[in-house]
Amino acid sequence: MNLTRRSMFKLSGAAALATPMLMTRAAQAEVPMAATMPAAFKRFTLGDFEITALSDGHRAVPDPQSIFGTNTTKEDVEALLTENYLPVGQMQFTFAPTLINTGSELILFDTGNGEGGREGGVGQTLANLQASGYAPDEVTHVVLTHMHPDHIGGMTEGGAPAFPNAAYVAGQAEYDFWTSADRAGTPAEGVAKLVASKVQPFAEKTTFIGDGDDVTSGITAMAAFGHTPGHLAFTVSSGGKSMVITADTANHFVLSLQRPDWEVRFDADKAAAAATRKKVFDMIATDRMPFIGYHMPFPSVGYVEKIGEGYRFIPETYQLDL
Ligand SMILES: [Zn+2]
Secondary structure: OOOOHHHHHHHHHHHHHHOOHHHHHHHHOOOOOOOOOOOOEEEEEEOOEEEEEEOOEEEEEEOHHHOEOOOOOHHHHHHHHHHOOOOOOEEEEEOOOEEEEOOOOEEEEOOOOOHHHHHHOEOOHHHHHHHOOOOHHHOOEEEEOOOOHHHHHHHEEOOEEOOOOOEEEEEHHHHHHHHOHHHOOOOOHHHHHHHHHHOHHHHHHEEEEOOOOEEEOOEEEEEOOOOOOOOEEEEEEEOOEEEEEEEOOOOOOOOOOOOOOOOEOOOOOHHHHHHHHHHHHHHHHHOOOOEEEOOOOOOOEEEEEEEOOEEEEEEOOOOOOO
């Protein structure tokens, strides 16, 4: 048999030609989109530590120019986005808590948006912690880099502690700022109220730390003030290898890294935040260290190269798997 495409069509008859195969099948049954979120975590080892970046999910946010580069023109921001193949009308926010198993402790850095964000597509930290092979009650320590809602929202679940066996670690300056009576009646009042419900109830189980203090052997806090008054980054070192958890030192992989001096609406002290960005990412670039940035594109692990006035984000691919 030597059936050409043309003769196949002839064999299938005129009726079949009038109703293409795919349309016939579509009319017979609908196939609903699964629309489920993938389990999302990235795991690697650093010396004796196992590091896991957990996705808390993502959501679209309109009008990047209203958040990043508020001290430059809309045209400048649009041009940089376009140059980097990114849309100008909206952006995607991602959120990535970090889980570190030191062999004797299971330490979670930040807790995601929590149940309040779940309908909006975020609040996935607990689900991805479990997908990555751990149960919430195995977490021994929860460390807060700072106390914005997308970092503390997952502290409780259904009114109960989300990590029932954990002790807590948080910045003293950060805690003092948000729990001060001076926040009442200011724009910070809303977040202060969230801190009162999500963080303050755990105060007796919390160790308050500052610049240079260890969370445990090999994990050290670094003052990275500016985004918030007590914002902390963390250096993580094991077996001669090091990385940094930069938290919200930079909040967009292009707009904040390539233009560290561009002001960001979410930064409390804009000049201090810019100085901190340059200090922390100069160090990361110079030492060629990997880092996990809470709002870098998931899986949020990468490197930076110093270029021009800022830094180029280089997403981690397989460097840490080998
Ligand atoms: Zn954040």
